[in-house]
Amino acid sequence: MANIWVIFKRELASYFMTPIAYVFIVIFVFLSGIFAFYMGNFFARGQADLEPFFGFHPWLYLFLIPALAMRLWAEERKTGTIELLLTLPISIPQAVVAKYLAAWVFSGIALAFTFPIWWTVNFLGDPDNGVIVASYVGSMLMAGAFLAIGACVSSLTKNQVIAFVITAVVCLIFVLSGYPLVLDFFSGWAPQFLVETISSFSFLSHFNAIAKGVIDLRDFVYFVSLIAFWLFANAVLIELKKAD
Amino acid sequence: MGPVAAATARDTFDDRPEGQAGRYSEWLRARRDLKKRYQSLYCALRERCDIAEHGGAKRRRRSTDLRCWITRCACTGIPGENENVEPKVEIRHLSKRFGQITAVDDVSFCVGRGEVLGFLGPNGAGKSTTMKMITGFLAPDSGSVIVGGDDIALAPVAVKARIGYLPEGAPLYADMTPLAFLNFVAEIRGFRGEAKRARIEQTVQRVNLEEVLNQPIATLSKGFKRRVGLAQAIFHDPEVLILDEPTDGLDPNQKHEVRALIRSMAQAKVIILSTHILEEVEAVCTRAIIIARGKVVCDSTPAELEARSRLHNAITLAVKGDGAHEAAQSLRDLSGVEAVEALGHIDGIARYQIYPKAGELLAATVSQVARERGWEIVQLTVERGRLDEVFRAVTTGESASSEGGM
Numbered sequence A: 001m002a003n004i005w006v007i008f009k010r011e012l013a014s015y016f017m018t019p020i021a022y023v024f025i026v027i028f029v030f031l032s033g034i035f036a037f038y039m040g041n042f043f044a045r046g047q048a049d050l051e052p053f054f055g056f057h058p059w060l061y062l063f064l065i066p067a068l069a070m071r072l073w074a075e076e077r078k079t080g081t082i083e084l085l086l087t088l089p090i091s092i093p094q095a096v097v098a099k100y101l102a103a104w105v106f107s108g109i110a111l112a113f114t115f116p117i118w119w120t121v122n123f124l125g126d127p128d129n130g131v132i133v134a135s136y137v138g139s140m141l142m143a144g145a146f147l148a149i150g151a152c153v154s155s156l157t158k159n160q161v162i163a164f165v166i167t168a169v170v171c172l173i174f175v176l177s178g179y180p181l182v183l184d185f186f187s188g189w190a191p192q193f194l195v196e197t198i199s200s201f202s203f204l205s206h207f208n209a210i211a212k213g214v215i216d217l218r219d220f221v222y223f224v225s226l227i228a229f230w231l232f233a234n235a236v237l238i239e240l241k242k243a244d
Numbered sequence B: 001m002g003p004v005a006a007a008t009a010r011d012t013f014d015d016r017p018e019g020q021a022g023r024y025s026e027w028l029r030a031r032r033d034l035k036k037r038y039q040s041l042y043c044a045l046r047e048r049c050d051i052a053e054h055g056g057a058k059r060r061r062r063s064t065d066l067r068c069w070i071t072r073c074a075c076t077g078i079p080g081e082n083e084n085v086e087p088k089v090e091i092r093h094l095s096k097r098f099g100q101i102t103a104v105d106d107v108s109f110c111v112g113r114g115e116v117l118g119f120l121g122p123n124g125a126g127k128s129t130t131m132k133m134i135t136g137f138l139a140p141d142s143g144s145v146i147v148g149g150d151d152i153a154l155a156p157v158a159v160k161a162r163i164g165y166l167p168e169g170a171p172l173y174a175d176m177t178p179l180a181f182l183n184f185v186a187e188i189r190g191f192r193g194e195a196k197r198a199r200i201e202q203t204v205q206r207v208n209l210e211e212v213l214n215q216p217i218a219t220l221s222k223g224f225k226r227r228v229g230l231a232q233a234i235f236h237d238p239e240v241l242i243l244d245e246p247t248d249g250l251d252p253n254q255k256h257e258v259r260a261l262i263r264s265m266a267q268a269k270v271i272i273l274s275t276h277i278l279e280e281v282e283a284v285c286t287r288a289i290i291i292a293r294g295k296v297v298c299d300s301t302p303a304e305l306e307a308r309s310r311l312h313n314a315i316t317l318a319v320k321g322d323g324a325h326e327a328a329q330s331l332r333d334l335s336g337v338e339a340v341e342a343l344g345h346i347d348g349i350a351r352y353q354i355y356p357k358a359g360e361l362l363a364a365t366v367s368q369v370a371r372e373r374g375w376e377i378v379q380l381t382v383e384r385g386r387l388d389e390v391f392r393a394v395t396t397g398e399s400a401s402s403e404g405g406m
C-alpha cells in the first residue's frame, strides 16, 4: 500500500512537471464547454440540466483519454526507466495500480475543472443536482474504463503513437457497440440476445443509464469489472514482456 | 566463510589435501565435524519435511519452499550453524535466448561478500542481459539466481530490496529533479522523515550532486545523469550492488572518485560491475569474469589474467653502445629466453622485447649480459602483462599464453 502511494505521488506530480497537465485540462474544459453550448444547444433547450454536457463525454474521452494513457508504460519502455522501476522492491501489480490511479485521479482533476458549467446551470435554473452528481460519477467511471484500456495497450509498445491509435480504436468499439446505428445493423439479422450482449458491453448504454440519475449496481459492476480486467491484463503483459 | 561458502560438509572432507589423509587424529576430527554438520542439516531437513508432508493444500508451495531452502543451505550454510549468513550472489546455469540469439548460455558463478567482480566481454557478449536477470528485470529461460539466500523467482521483492542496481545507460525520469527523484527512491526504499532527509544528504555528498540538485534531470550532462543513477543504486546501502558500466561518461576525476567509492564500499558488499575499461578491473576488482558469446570464458583474479598475457614478466630493454644493434642473437641464446623481438632502433638506441620461458625471471640475467657486453642500459622494465591482450585472446578464441586459454 505504501509503495502504491509513493509511485502514485510521483506519477501524479510528473503530470504537472510537464505541460501535459495544463494542455490536457485546458483542452478538456474548453472542448466540453464548446460541445455543450454550441453543439448541444445548452441554452436553446431551455432546460436546467447538464445532459448535453455529459452527452458528449464519451466522444471527448475517445481521443483525450488515449492521449493521457498512451504514455503510461510506452514512455517507461522508450526511456528505459521501466528497468529502474521494476527493479525497485515493488511488485508489478503495485506499479500497475499506482500508475493507473494517478492517471485516473488526474482525469478526475480535469473533470473537476468543469465545475463552472454546473455553477452556471444552478445560477440559471433549478437543476436536479442528484442527477448531475450521478452523471459526474458515471463520467469518472467511464474515464476509468477508457484509461484501463489505454494503460493495457500502452504496456504493449514503446511507441506512444501506436498506443494512442490502438487505444482509440478499442475504445471506439466499446462506445459504438451501444450506438443505435450499430445495434440496428445487428438487430436486422442477429438474435435478440446477441444484440443485447453487444449493447451490454457498450460504454454508452451504461453511462447513459447512470447519467439518468440512477447508479444501478449493474452499471457500477460493469465499469469496475471492466477496469479490473484490463488492469489485470496490463499486469500480466508487463510481467511477460517487461524487457522487450 | 570465504567466497566459496557453498562448501557443504562433503566438500570440507574432500578438500583435505591428499598428503594429510594419513594423519589419523585429523581425520577423526574431520569426521566428528562432519557428523555434527550432517546432524543439524538432518534435523533442519526433518523439520521442513514434516511441514511439507502435512501441508495439505499448500503442499505444492511447501515443496517449492523446501527446494528453495535446500538450495539456500548449500549456498549459505545450514541455518543455526552459521548465524550471520553472508550476503552472496549465486548464479546457476543461467540461460537466456532472444529469438535465434542465445544471449546468455549456461552461466554459473558465485560471488561472496568483499568481492568486487568485474564483468568483461565484447559488445553483445551478454553482460547486461546477465545483470538484468540478476536484478530480476528479465526472467531467465532456465537457471536460477539466488541473492542472500533467496531465489529471485520465488521472492522477487525481498531480493530486490537487497540489491542496488545501475542499469546500462542509467535511465532516469527526465522530468524530475535529482532531489525529487532521490526522494522518490528513498520512499520506495522505506525511508521516511528525518532518516530520509539525512540519507539523501549523505548520498548526494557521496556522488557530488550538490550543484545540480534542483535542475531537471533532462538538462543534466551525461556525467551528472550517471551520478544520479549511481546515487539511486547506493542509496539504501544495499548488500548487493550491481553496476552496469558505472564509469561510462564520467570525466577522469569522477572516474577516480567512483572507483574510490566502490573500493570503500567493497568490504561489506557484493559488488558486480561491468566495464569496457580494463584499467578499471585492475583498479577496483578482486575478480574478473570474461564472457564472450554468452559463455563464461575466464574466471580469475586480475593478476592471474595478467599472468596469462604473453607479455607477463617479459622485459623491455633499450640499450646503446657497440654491437647493441645485433644484441638480439646473444639475448636469444640466454637460457630462459623464449623469444626476442627487435622493436627497432632510433638515435643509436636499440629496443628489444624479451619473452621468458614459463616461470623464468630474466631481469638479472639480461642486465648482467648487457654489462658484460658493455652496452649502456637506457631502459629495462619488467612487464606485468597486458589485460587488453589477454582479453582479445580469450574473447576471440586465440590462446593467450604458452599454456593456452582456459
Ligand SMILES: Nc1ncnc2c1ncn2[C@@H]1O[C@H](COP(=O)(O)OP(=O)(O)OP(=O)(O)O)[C@@H](O)[C@H]1O
Residues within 6 Å of the ligand: A243, A244, B098, B101, B102, B103, B121, B122, B123, B124, B125, B126, B127, B128, B129, B130, B168
Ligand atoms: N530485448 C532484446 N531483444 C533481442 N535481443 C536482445 C535483447 N536484449 C539483448 N539482446 C541481444 O542479446 C545479446 C547480448 O546483449 P547484452 O546487452 O547483454 O550485451 P552486453 O554484453 O551488455 O554488450 P555491451 O558491452 O555492448 O553493453 C546481444 O546480441 C543483443 O543483441
Ligand SMILES: [Mg+2]
Residues within 6 Å of the ligand: B127, B128, B129, B168, B244
Ligand atoms: Mg551492456
